[in-house]
Amino acid sequence: MKRFGAATKSRLKLARMRTTLPFLILAILTLAGGVAAMTLRRLVHCALALALSFAGLAALYLNLGAEFAGLAQLLVYVGAIAILIVFAILLTRGDEDQARHPFSPAGWAGVALALAVFGVLGWAVETSAVAHSGATGPAPTATMRSIGFALMQRYVLPLEVIALMLTAAMIGAALLAMREKPESARSRAQ
């Protein structure tokens, strides 16, 4: 340890700070977006905070070196799911009563349960040996090329299953959201 000069040590510390500071900022952004999405009164504000949280997560993935997952997160969550949620909010136009009382009467039990879950998870992370033995080397490389090869070779069966499932989900969502015909129109058609 003594061989390390003070300059080397401080440079190491600086390098570590340079990798953890962006992570901290992005984590705070993500968590703030999540908390805002779950506590704000107006549904549209909640949806926008949720989009912020998803974008922060995408940036976290990019920060951790998972480019493909980060970009997919940005495309699917910020681009599609957040917009879908906004559409659903506009289509269901929340009533006034819900804006006045956004939380269910037994909400405290839910918060207590969530705190208990966080306590258990945090305790598990703090006491586990695995969480404190992670490699701290440079980020592993996962190029689009290697991901494509993996998808086409080792993971080709899951890929096909996902394709089938997405088709089924699309048909199911369209069927569910289709307007119900009124009974009289249906009997007249028969």
Place this chain on the structure above:
Amino acid sequence: MNPLAGCLLVSALLFSVGLAGALTRRSAILVLAGIELMLNAANLNFIGFWRFGPHPEALTGLMFVIFAIAVAAAEAAVGLALILAIYRHADTSDVSDIQEMKG
């Protein structure tokens, strides 16, 4: 703090926020949003374990995240369609007002 432990702690916090939202909000849409947050927390765990784990070149965690994102997209589409159908049927999207499954 070890970066992997930081990752796992952020993920645990995000999961708890999503769980609290899903359990306390009255709007069905926000319950779904809470479930999405929990799914995202799990994804962050996978990315963290992939990044700091022993064999990142196997791409296992990354692949799991990609497939989980696809499944979550399908889940959100079907879930929101269900909420729309219930709203049209019962004229509310409040989960404490929807108390029977009979049509």
